[in-house]
Amino acid sequence: MMRDEQRRQVYAAEDLAGEGTALSEPRTVEFLTRSTEALCRGRWWRVDLGCGAVDIALNRSEQRSYFSPLTRVISLSPQACDLGTLTHELAHAAAFDTDGYEPLHGPHFRTLHVQVRRAMLGTRCAADLLAVYRQFGLATMNAQSVVPSGSVLPTELYLQERIAGRPPGHHTSRRPGPPIAL
Numbered sequence: 001m002m003r004d005e006q007r008r009q010v011y012a013a014e015d016l017a018g019e020g021t022a023l024s025e026p027r028t029v030e031f032l033t034r035s036t037e038a039l040c041r042g043r044w045w046r047v048d049l050g051c052g053a054v055d056i057a058l059n060r061s062e063q064r065s066y067f068s069p070l071t072r073v074i075s076l077s078p079q080a081c082d083l084g085t086l087t088h089e090l091a092h093a094a095a096f097d098t099d100g101y102e103p104l105h106g107p108h109f110r111t112l113h114v115q116v117r118r119a120m121l122g123t124r125c126a127a128d129l130l131a132v133y134r135q136f137g138l139a140t141m142n143a144q145s146v147v148p149s150g151s152v153l154p155t156e157l158y159l160q161e162r163i164a165g166r167p168p169g170h171h172t173s174r175r176p177g178p179p180i181a182l
């Protein structure tokens with residue numbers, strides 16, 4: 001059995017990073033499928049990482065969302081049909097394809113998750129996740145190694161909902177600070 005000691009901490013960190021942002025908004029499967037297709041068509045995913053295409057499906061479980069390496073399908077719980085869950089599972093797919101599947105939620109996974117968020121929603125979204133990982137003492141590898149250029153979705157989607165959605169005092173500042181270099 002693989003050791004996956006940091007799973008719980010990773011979940012808690014990601015919940016905090018996604019709270020009140022575009023990441024936790026319910027989305028349609030069609031929207032998430034189109035976003036995934038666009039990501040998988042991109043140079044960063046195909047060439048730089050060398051990853052294959054991934055499909056999206058809904059499952060019936062209220063609890064679990066997961067990536068199946070066998071079918072290459074990300075199966076989303078109807079309760080978690082959102083961008084935050086999608087990027088988490090896409091990072092599992094990328095970790096699998098880049099030979100870093102162990103431990104499941106370890107530094108390799110987390111680095112890829114930061115990069116997937118950058119590829120999907122831009123640098124601010126990625127920087128926020130990286131900052132929360134650090135706050136939780138969750139190390140990443142060199143996230144600067146190969147970074148995607150541009151983002152699949154307009155970065156305004158994350159920025160607008162982030163500013164609108166944050167409860168006052170939730171973060172140290174409501175004004176976006178300088179972006180953390182990835």
Ligand SMILES: [Zn+2]
Pocket residue numbers: 088092105
């Ligand atoms: Zn996971």
